[in-house]
Amino acid sequence: MTTSFAPLANDTFLRACMRQATDYTPLWLMRQAGRYLPEYKATRAKAGSFMGLATNVDYATEVTLQPLDRFPLDAAILFSDILTVPDAMGLGLSFAEGEGPRFAKAVRDEAAVAQLAVPDMDRLRYVFDAVTSIRRALNGRVPLIGFSGSPWTLACYMVEGRGSDDYRLVKSLMYARPDLMHRILAVNADAVAAYLNAQIAAGAQAVMIFDSWGGVLADGCFQEFSLEYTRRVLAQLKRSGVDGQPVPRIVFTKGGGIWLEDMKNLDCEVLGLDWTANLGQARAIVGGAVGGPGKALQGNIDPNVLFAPPEAIAAQVRAVLDSFGKPHTDESTTGPTHVFNLGHGISQHTPPEHVAALVETVHGYSRSLRKR
């Protein structure tokens, strides 16, 4: 364990996560290291496969830093996949070209569920090594975010064996054998907690739980099968990093805007929102007053905005910043804050120069918003 990382030159993202006043609204982009960047494609080609890229510390470091060299983003996020944990459980993850992730073994019956266990974290050493390598390479430019899929989201893939458009198998198991589903989710939650704690120990300065498929659950089931296990993860997470600084915890449930009242009391610092949510309404529910408790909000522009011309992108960015309203500016206390992001991962078809227009507008307009 090392604590010899460089001091942070830009802590705007971490401050906003902790609901502290900032001069402008920090931003990063979900999947910011990815296929829309030609330099990413070049590294990916050298690596030979997606997992070849994710498991190689040098390549993972290289691609994580690529978007920062193009755009003045306020955070980096570990380059990895949400399915590394079930892979380490022995399910055999692979990525067929153009087909998305697939598991060699799906978990669909009592016997398969009985075999599940929290994997030895040594099997995920390549991830933790990448975290340390990236943090070193960042050299204090911006903070590094670690992440994992949520217990429910991992379960979707583990039961379906691959992506799904109706979640028939995982929901069938959930409705028919809730006992088995709870067992899968308990193992997943403890595994995710251990995984994120190891990322924190390796140098991650914030962690994010991607509940990418929480939004496909019915009301009632979301609370029982997704939220409850996110809560179980959060309860086990370290609160400070290797440098003794607080490590903010971000929870993002795609399609979860309808359940903000339920998520209000989650023990985390930041809630991520997709584009269907109104940031002003969300702020009223979970943002809290100046000086009081509350959560920071992260989000939530539609990634498809990036296909419009730069002027249209700027207008939509301003609309999202306006919908949150003016973040608090009281240096002496905490209050409502906003971390700008997309409402979902950036599309591989995005023109990189359009991202530049977005970043510039977020920084420029959010500074002007604070002066009103």
Add this chain to the structure above:
Amino acid sequence: MTTSFAPLANDTFLRACMRQATDYTPLWLMRQAGRYLPEYKATRAKAGSFMGLATNVDYATEVTLQPLDRFPLDAAILFSDILTVPDAMGLGLSFAEGEGPRFAKAVRDEAAVAQLAVPDMDRLRYVFDAVTSIRRALNGRVPLIGFSGSPWTLACYMVEGRGSDDYRLVKSLMYARPDLMHRILAVNADAVAAYLNAQIAAGAQAVMIFDSWGGVLADGCFQEFSLEYTRRVLAQLKRSGVDGQPVPRIVFTKGGGIWLEDMKNLDCEVLGLDWTANLGQARAIVGGAVGGPGKALQGNIDPNVLFAPPEAIAAQVRAVLDSFGKPHTDESTTGPTHVFNLGHGISQHTPPEHVAALVETVHGYSRSLRKR
């Protein structure tokens, strides 16, 4: 035009839509005539293709009535497709086996948009003939629901040319050229209104607007590009049918539960909800008090519940009925009512005997709920 239809033997569905007290909670199932029924598959095989089935009055009548012969459902819904209107606009609809709908011509530029016009309703005569034929064949057993896709949902397919998982093309057009998108939506709204009015004239006793893709829009865009045009359709609809009875109008936005406050003032009688919404919370927002204005609610069980064993299905059905709470029972006035349905179309993989369990529990349990 004929008004010689048989009187209704079961008006429970229509009464519930109009917020009148009923002895039990009526139900029907989205896509109740479909591939999960072997008798449907037999008729479909005779017809040769999906459009061959939809455009043949006798086949369309036959499949519409099939689920009613198996289950004591409280309404029938016209067998057709949501894309008949853009097909009539000349876009060339086809269904490739196992691939979903596809248009020969996509609408992606100014020239294509300029050519769009409300189609001659004579091109949709096969739909109206089917409505009249089905209503005659029903002979008053239950009411017949007509339907259309919403202006936005039709636009998604018209611009994408087929189904999409990211709506990149339609959203790119929307963000880059909102003027063109508004023009498409205005034509669609007027076409949908004419189409639904012709279905009402042909004998439809209720109409439903399927905003299947409204939920993919960002907050703000939903209100501007979907809801506003649903409103434009509703404003043009006939309020009574060929027999002089009121024709309730149902609006269903998949993923729209987050926008109930916006939909509260729509000029329609019923709001459909998917399974992410809590019926009790929705009732508090839009259901209205006994004796006051408000909307009936339709929905919202997860269709995947039907893959669980019958006892588990019954428990989930009771939970959905309980989440709405006791419908009002005051015969002298209007008040909160519930029409049971799925939150989305039934899966083709559903065992038909599981549907029987669902129907039986809805009827039985909802009667007992009223006696408490």
